Amino acid sequence: MPELPEVETLKQVIEPQIQGLKIINAIIKRPEVTAYPTADIFRKRITGQTFMGMSRRGKFLSMHLDSGDQIVLHLRMTGRLLLAPHDYPKEKHTHIIFQLNNGKELRFSDMRRFGRFWLLQQGETDTYTGISKLGFEPFDPEFSAAYLKTKLEKRKKAIKTCLLDQNIVAGIGNIYADEILFAAGIHPARPANSLNAKEWESLATAIPKRLSYFIEKNKITPEEYLETRGQEYRNTPFLQVYGHADNPCLICAAKLCRTVIGGRSSVYCPVCQKQ
DNA sequence: CTCACCCTGTTA
């Protein structure tokens, strides 16, 4: 489900609601969703701890606890996090329930079970979540056309594949890669080493611009979020190319094309994004 | 690089 804007939305909705609440128990129904440590150690260690805040890095979400421990979560394709009253109907595929001291529960559900939790203990070096290998945040002041160019100008891979590489820029997924490349006027299959200076600039501008636009469009109140069960907080009506294959391009009215790049479905305008 | 895989549900 989530790319950077959705994880950011999730953080903005959930963080103010759990701050200062204590975990009185954790029910881990599917032990495999805790990648590290084991479900039993995970549960014992966090029980009794208090949520201090949340932070996002790329598509990872970290929940900071009072001891300095961090619960790290990656939602992958279909993971969801929902704060609900304890008697609120449970989603199908609910795998972890954090029971809180105000009668509410923070619940993780995930139909495809790809999502993963880690517990980083206070003072421990993170060698397992992958966060330490991530590239710049798109909103990092050091992120720039020069950075992209330096990292990618020798690569022959399709530029879209490079945008999906979390170790270059963190947080871009399949939908927003297409939206970004459309905004930048760059064909998704262009080899990275074929981009010119102007195109690196367009890309470096489009990345934070498009992502912040979608963060804005995704804004949702806690009430709406609960009502839709955390499912529909991506504002698909604002997507310009993804999911619009065969429709007319918003700029030139040419028919949008669909293709597969790096095994991922890709939509682009054959006129605005020349090969 | 491509492909299979981890899973289940939805759509064609």
Added chain:
DNA sequence: TAACAGGGTGAG
């Protein structure tokens, strides 16, 4: 019934 789905990893 099969293809496809917003992610990431590991094998070949």
